[in-house]
Amino acid sequence: MKVAVLGAGAWGTALAKILVEGGHDVTVWARHPERVATLATTGMNERYLPGIPVPGLHRVESDVRHASQNCECIVVAVPSKAFLEVTSSLRDFRGILVSVTKGIEYDTGLTMCGVLGQTVPEGKRVALSGPTLALEVAKGIPTASVVAGDDEEARQTVQQLFHRPSFRVYTSSDPLGVELGGALKNVVAIAAGSGDGLGLGDNSKAALLTRGIVEIRRLGVACGAQAETFAGLSGLGDLTVTCYSKLSRNRMFGERVGRGERPADIVAKSVAVAEGYPTARAAYQLAKNLRVSTPIIDEVYAVLYEGKNVARAFQDLTHRETKAED
């Protein structure tokens, strides 16, 4: 199949590698092709996946329309803040669009497939998500993911498109739940990382994760998603890997916050985007609008955007009065 991958960050590159290995005809779009010039020459993405061979990606384009010409499928792997702009140039596309970006638009509360519904109204939209650290996927370490969409044929096509012995693809008919799980877990992972930075223990982290998934589910259900989805790969699975892995950007972002760095300074200095930072603001607003109780998200928001002391935020969280588990 002829496929375009928009975005040559770590995740876009890892997915392009999988597609090439599956025998597909892949073109990569990069906003700054000069930053990933080694992709087409030495078969490496030295900026985002240093040291990992990604051979076979010879076509790297800087024009979105040119990159996606005659493609049956377009994979969108750009940061959430660029999603609207990049996909707006695909307006007339009628093939399959795969969003692999985890975020929530602040102004509208839309997930990325929701944004696609506005920018590419005739496209068939699916989301690919799950516990999928790009570096491990690029290395061929066994990974399970989930593809979700309203169109059954489209999600089965995408399942077959990406399925490899070391990259299992499940399907789900709840794209909203899959996307919200993937986006909201980054906010809880920032909290978990902050706990690491403060030197809290494994018991505390497990409790935070357990209460975190309750909160994610509550907000997701209020948005119209199915409760069970949050117990799956894109909810619990992705939350787990993001809260625990040394490789997780959002956990690491939180760890630096826990150690006392200013959130805005970390954002300014980072090469790769920690999506939990903008998502915390969008999720906080969404929960307020829908009148959903989200104590962890509220504390992360207060630390990231209102200058609240992070140790104080943890104290306020753990001293909440709670009697029964539910």
Place this chain on the structure above:
Amino acid sequence: MKVAVLGAGAWGTALAKILVEGGHDVTVWARHPERVATLATTGMNERYLPGIPVPGLHRVESDVRHASQNCECIVVAVPSKAFLEVTSSLRDFRGILVSVTKGIEYDTGLTMCGVLGQTVPEGKRVALSGPTLALEVAKGIPTASVVAGDDEEARQTVQQLFHRPSFRVYTSSDPLGVELGGALKNVVAIAAGSGDGLGLGDNSKAALLTRGIVEIRRLGVACGAQAETFAGLSGLGDLTVTCYSKLSRNRMFGERVGRGERPADIVAKSVAVAEGYPTARAAYQLAKNLRVSTPIIDEVYAVLYEGKNVARAFQDLTHRETKAED
């Protein structure tokens, strides 16, 4: 309150410490008081909690009846294989019994509160569980736990008995679910540890944990527990800490299996009990009897009791045909 803690292992000692800090009158029973003689003298349990001060535990008894005389509450913290024998000498007790042991009796499929129902029929039974690594609790690191029982008054009494600023106690009215979550997670943690020993990555582990809790819930519900309980502290929370913590015995047991040690050799050489080892056998039998699909438990059983190669077990798990998430 006058309380006896039966068992002077790491968990019994950590809980006794919390009770002393809460101002309660605590007697500890130890099968071999000479092994924990420093508890009453230097305020240390050098064998099971080396280096952690546990002052105020002056009464260490070797006779169960003597230790529990005139107590309103008895905390049972002995390994599951000794549970029946130790609690059989409490037959006439009518106060509150708190089981903190995570296991399933092979012959009957009973949890520890189920065993208490037979050995101490007039006692009020509750289970205390959750992501509670003994070492962290003994150090005063913030921890959340859950106490479950049919008798509302008994569980509220136990909630107040243990509640401390750094040890939060929630309540649940589903003791079976709380106990099965606590017992079965050890089997999945052995699988997770085996993956660590084999050098599998964070994506794989998150997928294993996600599928693991589905399997635990499925078996638990077939036994009569409530599905939601497994999303709580004693299910997901305890599973998480046990699969990820360096301090977890069951994860470490699995890691050694993954590195190629023989399971029976590890058991023979260990000071502390990895409850997942006997639980794997009991859970496998229980799932067979109830005709519940438990692929992870089945593979752990095959590795631990039938000599199956652990790498092969992982291959068989990851190559199962799966299309949709549910």
